Amino acid sequence: MLTLALRTLRTRWTAFTGGFVALALGVALLTVMGLALASAADAPDRAPRRFAAAPVVVRGEDTLRVPTPTGVRTAALDRPRPVPPRTVAALRALGEVTEDRSFPVRIEGGPPSLVGHPWSTAAFAPYELSAGRAPRTADEVVTTGRWAAPGDRLRTGHGTVRVVGTVTGPGVEDAVFCTDARAARLAPVSDQLVVDADPADVRRVVGDRAQVLTGDARRLADPDPGRDAAAVTALNSLFGTAGGVAAFVSVFVMASTFAFTVAQRRREFGLLRLAGATPGQVRRTVTAEALLVGVAASAAGCALGGYAAPHLAAHTVAGGLAPDWFAIGDHTWPYHAAFWTGLTVALCGVTATSWRAGRTRPAEALREASVDHGALTRGRLLAGTALLATAAGTAGWALLTDPGELLHRKTYVSRPMLLITAVALLSPLLVRPLIRLVAWPASRLPGAGGVLVRENAAAGVRRAASVAAPVLVTVALTGSLLGATATLDAAGAAEARSRTAADFVVTAPDLDEAAVRRLGAVPGTAAVSATATAAVYVVEEGVALVRSAARAADPRALAATTRLPVTSGRLTGLDDDSIVVNEEWERHTVGERIPVLLGDGTRRTLRVAAVLAIGTGDNGVYVTPANAPRAPVDRVEVTVADGADRDAVAAGLREAVRSSDARVRTAAAWLAATAPRSDGTTRLGFLLVLGIALVYAAIALAGTQVMATAGRRRELTALRLAGATAPQVLRLVAAEALTVAAVGALLGVLVAALNLLTMTGALSLLSAPSAPVLPWPALGAAAGGCALTAVVFAVLPVTRATRTTASAGRPRGRRP
Structure with a gap:
């Protein structure tokens, strides 16, 4: 059978070329996927960058831990808790304490994700002055990178400042450094600090009230410390999906190719039957052909995948889809997995076809009709x-x-x-x-x-x-x-x-209360609803800790500027003792009291005031500002009074937030900018x-x-x-x-x-x-x-x- 299969492949090579190339490409992609997965699993721990020179970093607790009958469930808090004041006072007795205060900054023409810090924290990266000097007054700043130079005047949401110096450093972020006093005014609450003291003494003082980070653990205080894990997860999902589709289409193409090959060769199989070949021998011949094609294609695919994987890894890094450290390592198991998977795919693709070939009758050798009969078998x-x-x-x-x-x-x-x-x-x-x-x-x-x-x-x-x-x-x-x-x-x-009833939407990373009051005082406004981004956690089915995105707002103003899909209850019934949930929650009966945890981990039992439809998944939870501690107001929706001049209202809104880092847009423009x-x-x-x-x-x-x-x-x-x-x-x-x-x-x-x-x-x-x-x-x-x-x-x-x-x-x- 093997000799006959080899001769068939040599004389009918055009009939098997399509299946060979398809399977080789599929195995190559599986090899690339396996090498990528293996390399991602061996990801190195990122070294600390922003606090690489800091002796000890104390960071507020950022993980919520909830005991359940099946163990402790954890989730990332919406924002870290601040280090308790008593703990800060005790740490000052051990050594010098430098509080890190971070706040968003928007500068016209500047980088899109600027962040502000006090100048005293620049030494912990360390950042070094490349030009100019350190800031001394409230209107002086030092910037990273080359997008600004000493002498430039920058208009920010917090006023106009003058660049007096530039620094070079680890490049972990685009930053603006101001005086410590100005940073304290712009960011009154600090959730992490640097302590110049013995780590053991710091741990003794802190206890379980905060995190003590030393060595490589200081990377957890860097901006977005989980971005590498998220990027690798997305990369694994990308290659996993591609590999699954490749396997499916490979089987599909192999089965289709061999099925048509068998249909074309029915007279040949009929002659074999006339010569005395049994159905089993015919089936084994077709299977041997697929086996030979599978071995050759799988070997070629492994070689091609090994060659392509490093190039694809470099491309994903250059495109920002993978961390800069991602590279293909030296692993062997992906080659074995891809080879045997390819061989299995080839045999699976030809199984049904081989049985059809074995059922060929000797009389098929005499058939001359070109019309297909029985193409759809039972x-x-x-x-x-x-x-x-x-x-x-x-x-x-x-x-x-x-x-x-x-x-x-x-x-x-x-x-x-x-x-x-x-x-x-x-x-x-x-x-x-x-x-x-x-x-x-x-x-x-x-x-x-x-x-x-x-x-x-x-x-x-x-x-x-x-x-x-x-x-x-x-x-x-x-x-x-x-x-x-x-x-x-x-x-x-x-x-x-359908949810938006406002005429204008004002957005900002963080609007202070004064700016919100000024927006509400603009002549011609009928309703002004300020909403903050928050989170609520609930334990469902007794074992699952579920995080839900939440918005915090005044219920009456919210009802005047939005049209939420309420299925039961009333939106205006929301108060400091209640919550609005959606139908996806396990418990969503109006009037029912549900134990929840707020964004900072505080435990509350809130009454369900209203229930929203699930929709596409964006109909989240609503609470009052009292149940969203430290949640920043990032959106204000405004409706215009009947008969008021819309242009005048828009000008008034822009004037109200001129000193803030905010944008005023019409509802249509905001919807277009934030469309999914x-x-x-x-x-x-x-x-x-x-x-x-x-x-x-x-x-x-x-x-x-x-x-x-x-x-x-x-x-x-x-x-x-x-x-x-x-x-x-x-x-x-x-x-x-x-x-x-x-x-x-x-x-x-x-x-x-x-x-x-x-x-x-x-x-x-x-x-x-x-x-x-x-x-x-x-x-x-x-x-x-x-x-x-x-x-x-x-x-x-x-x-x-x-x-x-x-x-x-x-x-x-x-x-x-």
């Missing part, structure tokens, strides 16, 4: 129906029990694969009527070309299904993935518009997945068309002998390929539409109705790319074949 019909029923059943169950599950990325990435496989298995049942539908306009034109295209394409059901399958995969994934994000973004934007958008990692992940699908589609289409041409030589000879010219034959073949590609695109759009309809159904049940958004430009590009590939690889082999058949059809002898 097993294929049962499998396709079962998968279709599973897809429908799971979607229906999710809609009835947990509609929000259908909106998660892992769900709308994986669900299309189930439906794609079901439709592909049932494609022989759908291809013929769709071909007749697509080709009907051409068949009504004068001449026999349109009718011939329709009948030829409809007669070769197996060939048509094999060509349509990769187009189906590409178009369906494009529509499902890009359409899912577009649909969710459209639903989120519509939900935000997919992040860079998600977009890159989907583009990578769709790129994989398009490459696999091209491979499968090229291989199928080359194999199909080899089996149509007699048909092409008959056409030439019947008087058809070479250009006519080429146009006929191109039209057939285009027709079948259009059928695959129609099936792909159908699958994408069904997936998006499931999502819109879930959104409607969550009180966020939205129409499905099909990404027509992307769908057109995917379908066009597949159609072009199908036509090119159908016409190129036929060009040579028509020349051969033309030569064979000419009578021999001397020309007259």
Whole structure:
């Protein structure tokens, strides 16, 4: 069997090239993914940067710990607790204490994420003066980087300042240093400080009231210390998704390629049966062929993945998708995992096909008919129906029990694969009527070309299904993935518009009470609602500690500037003893009292005043400012009184926050600026997945068309002998390929539409109705790319074949 398989591969190498390349690319991607995961797991601990020269850093507690029957549950607090004043006083007795006070700074023309610090903390990085001197008065500052120079005057939200020096340092952030006295006024509360004392003495004084950071642990006081972990998690998700899709499409392409190969070789298998080969021997021959292809492709894929992984890692670092320390390490297990996975994929892809080959009857050797019969076998019909029923059943169950599950990325990435496989298995049942539908306009034109295209394409059901399958995969994934994000973004934007009743929105990192009072005093305003970003924690089902984003606001002003989707209760019933929750909470009955933990960890038992619909997930919790300690006011919504001049009100609002770091925008402009958008990692992940699908589609289409041409030589000879010219034959073949590609695109759009309809159904049940958004430009590009590939690889082999058949059809002898 092995010798026969080797000879078959040598003589029919074109039939196996598509599967080989597809599997090699899949294994390469799995190798890259495995190497990336292994390298991320060996991530080095980041060294401290902002406090690298600090002896001891004392940081307020930033972790919430809640005991449950199954153990202690932890969550990051909304903001660290300040170090208790008594503890600070006791630490001053041990040595010099420097309080770190940080506050946001916005400067016109400056970096977007500026932060202010007292000058005394610059020595702990250390930052060193590269020009100028240290600040001495309240209107003097020192800046990092090269975006400002000594002598520049900068207009900030806290007034105009003059740059008197610049510093160089670790580059952990874009910072502005002012005098310690000015920093104390701008940031009265400090949640971390530096102590010049013995660490053991500091731990004895602090106890469990704060964190004592020394050595490498001082990195926890750097800005956003968890960004590396978040970046690696996003990177793992990116490669995991791409690897899963690669494995799925590899199996799909391998199965499709081998299925069509077996269909093309049924006379060959019939001859083997006539020569005495048993069904088992035929099955083992086909399996041996797949095994040989799998071994060679997996080895090539491992080599390609090992070469590509470092380049891809460098690209992700350069694009800001991975930390700057991320690099591919020296690991061997990813190669083993990828190789054996690729071999398993090859064998899985050929299993059903080998059984079909083994059932070939000896009489197949005598068959001359070109019309496919029995393309949809009983097993294929049962499998396709079962998968279709599973897809429908799971979607229906999710809609009835947990509609929000259908909106998660892992769900709308994986669900299309189930439906794609079901439709592909049932494609022989759908291809013929769709071909007749697509080709009907051409068949009504004068001449026999349109009718011939329709009948030829409809007669070769197996060939048509094999060509349509990769187009189906590409178009369906494009529509499902890009359409899912577009649909969710459209639903989120519509939900935000429906919630907003204000005319103007004022935003800032932190608005003080004086600025809020000035906004409320602007003539022509009807209602002014100041809201702060906060958090609330609740233990659900007795074991899960759940964090919910919260907004803190005065309930009456909030009701006048927003239209929240209240399903029960009253928004104006909110007070310091109550809370507004959404239907996603385990306990959400109006009047029920729920034990919660506030953003700083304070325990409270609050009464449910109102319940909101879940929506797209942005309908969070609402509390009063008394239950949001230290939460900064970052948004003020303003409605204009009837008859008031909107331009005058806008000018008054800008004047009210002139001395603050705030922006005044119309509600429409604010909604446009804050509209939901997919992040860079998600977009890159989907583009990578769709790129994989398009490459696999091209491979499968090229291989199928080359194999199909080899089996149509007699048909092409008959056409030439019947008087058809070479250009006519080429146009006929191109039209057939285009027709079948259009059928695959129609099936792909159908699958994408069904997936998006499931999502819109879930959104409607969550009180966020939205129409499905099909990404027509992307769908057109995917379908066009597949159609072009199908036509090119159908016409190129036929060009040579028509020349051969033309030569064979000419009578021999001397020309007259």
